[in-house]
Amino acid sequence: MTVTPSRTTRADGDADGGAGSDAGGDVGGGADVTVAGAARPTGRHGKRQEKRPRKALAKVLGNAPADSPDPFPSEPPSSEPPPASGGFLARAALITAVLSVAGSLLGLVRDQALARLFGAGRDTDAFLVAWTVPEFAATLLIEDGLAFALIPAFSMALARRARGAGGDPVRALVAGTLPRLSLAFVAAGVLVAVLAPQVVGSLAPGLPDPALAIDCTRLTATCVVSFGLAGYCSAALRAHRRFVAPAAIYVAYNTGIVTGMFVLGERWGVRSAAVGVAVGGCLMVAVQLPSLWGQLRKRDAETAGVAEEPRPLGGAIVATVLLFALCRQSQILVERFLASQLPSGAISHLNYAQKVAQMPMILSLMVCTVTFPVVARALAEGDTERARDRVQRDLALAACVVLLGTAAVVACAPQMIELFFQRGAFTARDTAATAGVMRVYALGLLGQTLVGVLARSYFSTGRASWYPAAAMAVGIVVTSWLGALCVAPWGVYGIAAANAAGITVTALVLLAGTAGGPAGAAPRRGAHRVPRCVPLHVPSVLLELSRPVGAALIATPAGAIVGSRFGDPAAALAAGTLTVTTVFVLLGWALGAQGIASALRSVRSATRRLPYVPSR
Numbered sequence: 001m002t003v004t005p006s007r008t009t010r011a012d013g014d015a016d017g018g019a020g021s022d023a024g025g026d027v028g029g030g031a032d033v034t035v036a037g038a039a040r041p042t043g044r045h046g047k048r049q050e051k052r053p054r055k056a057l058a059k060v061l062g063n064a065p066a067d068s069p070d071p072f073p074s075e076p077p078s079s080e081p082p083p084a085s086g087g088f089l090a091r092a093a094l095i096t097a098v099l100s101v102a103g104s105l106l107g108l109v110r111d112q113a114l115a116r117l118f119g120a121g122r123d124t125d126a127f128l129v130a131w132t133v134p135e136f137a138a139t140l141l142i143e144d145g146l147a148f149a150l151i152p153a154f155s156m157a158l159a160r161r162a163r164g165a166g167g168d169p170v171r172a173l174v175a176g177t178l179p180r181l182s183l184a185f186v187a188a189g190v191l192v193a194v195l196a197p198q199v200v201g202s203l204a205p206g207l208p209d210p211a212l213a214i215d216c217t218r219l220t221a222t223c224v225v226s227f228g229l230a231g232y233c234s235a236a237l238r239a240h241r242r243f244v245a246p247a248a249i250y251v252a253y254n255t256g257i258v259t260g261m262f263v264l265g266e267r268w269g270v271r272s273a274a275v276g277v278a279v280g281g282c283l284m285v286a287v288q289l290p291s292l293w294g295q296l297r298k299r300d301a302e303t304a305g306v307a308e309e310p311r312p313l314g315g316a317i318v319a320t321v322l323l324f325a326l327c328r329q330s331q332i333l334v335e336r337f338l339a340s341q342l343p344s345g346a347i348s349h350l351n352y353a354q355k356v357a358q359m360p361m362i363l364s365l366m367v368c369t370v371t372f373p374v375v376a377r378a379l380a381e382g383d384t385e386r387a388r389d390r391v392q393r394d395l396a397l398a399a400c401v402v403l404l405g406t407a408a409v410v411a412c413a414p415q416m417i418e419l420f421f422q423r424g425a426f427t428a429r430d431t432a433a434t435a436g437v438m439r440v441y442a443l444g445l446l447g448q449t450l451v452g453v454l455a456r457s458y459f460s461t462g463r464a465s466w467y468p469a470a471a472m473a474v475g476i477v478v479t480s481w482l483g484a485l486c487v488a489p490w491g492v493y494g495i496a497a498a499n500a501a502g503i504t505v506t507a508l509v510l511l512a513g514t515a516g517g518p519a520g521a522a523p524r525r526g527a528h529r530v531p532r533c534v535p536l537h538v539p540s541v542l543l544e545l546s547r548p549v550g551a552a553l554i555a556t557p558a559g560a561i562v563g564s565r566f567g568d569p570a571a572a573l574a575a576g577t578l579t580v581t582t583v584f585v586l587l588g589w590a591l592g593a594q595g596i597a598s599a600l601r602s603v604r605s606a607t608r609r610l611p612y613v614p615s616r
Helices: 047-061 086-118 122-130 132-143 146-162 169-194 196-203 210-220 223-239 249-268 271-286 289-297 315-339 346-357 359-364 366-380 384-421 428-459 467-490 492-513 538-563 569-591 594-608
Strands: 003-006 032-035
Touching (some): 086 122, 086 249, 086 346, 086 359, 086 366, 122 132, 122 196, 132 315, 146 169, 169 210, 196 315, 210 271, 223 271, 315 346, 315 492, 359 384, 359 428, 384 428, 384 538, 384 569, 428 492, 467 492, 538 594
């Protein structure tokens, strides 16, 4: 019998683990003993493995004194990410959610300031056409695009480092990718600025004031560079399981925009918001640089002085993830193209409705932001079964969060818009139009969330996959076709309905592509075949999704009825939201929705002992 030491622990801990789940080890920082032909116990009953990951987690999260003995004396602790146990993931998800909510609230303040200072007319429409540039850049370079390529790449580099590869694979990856990507960001930003007239003419051919939109577009073109660098920093830090600085970027970004509007708004008008975009993008990079520099300075003693050739990203991988993100963001292009032919204010109503309606979707994907590096690392180590289990848990939890938010948005849409926006140049007529559009948009929120979770199951493999882009293209065709048919009879409501239908079709196509049975493709004896995506058991996923859907269908009218009994919008929103939450949680619990139980366990695990999660 041959005993082979390994640094990769079979970790069953996850973000929805309850108390005591941190005994399950970690993805990349524990110590495991693998026996050829038989695996030693690695769960909470494997006593030899239980104490050491607990001690490592305590040290990383601050539960142990700084001078406590190293639980892995033969391995420098600074070279590996913190453990990915249930307690760590829950706390990281909580901190990420708190900072993301703060960023979203500042985004709401940004939209309120835009509505208050400039209303929902020609000037705002012109800026929102230019706003397409940062929206695209955020999706391509921070959220769904570059991160899908970089996080698996960094995860594989960390796995190679853990296996004792020569040199420093992480630094080699940075040397091979950052200079080339930086040049590409600069070139793309310059191209957008030069072609601003053509960009505006293509996005909104019926815009009343294209000159103002062109000025704003040239100012916002700077975000192509800043967002690209911010996205690179975020991906590298998340792969190292450092989540505080990446989660704070939208706080910095929206702070820059709001400050720009209030400081320069009287002199420069709506152009001040575009200046704020440029400033905010630079702040996104600034808040992450100290943490990233601290990670890259760390070097194993045994690899010091050993050089490794730079490792660039594969062109096919970058092309597939960027094409997917581009197709996904193209929904906005379709909307604004169709809305530019409607009366002034249509683009603004769509924008405000979308911003508020998407908040539940953003919150629902917080856990995936934390667990995406865990899934990528599991696949890099050949543990397909653990990756599958993690993705299915993420789907259940994210669906419950987004459906709860969807029910609240549909039930209380008029009160939300009145409370958030109805002041200054934003009139009661704007409130009614925006609330109606928001209710239609909300019908596609579950599809948006499923696309966000399922796309990660494809790109976490670190392989080029054209299937997600093809699925997204199918959704775009549906959105375009339905939008063209519905815009004439129903205006902005038809555009919103087409958006919801298109993204739902994409989600179903992506889910169908993951069909791989309940067992997945488990590795054997160190050799493993990397699958096209994380294989899921689709019937089980659909059955699980039906439970929170049923709860949302009952909670929505209940919240609307209760909210309508109050005249004050704040009181109506509070009562309606409370009713929706109570009915949804109780019904979901009665129906056996796993996501609700997981969410409650996550909150208990995260708040049971909330130490400091370092960002450096």
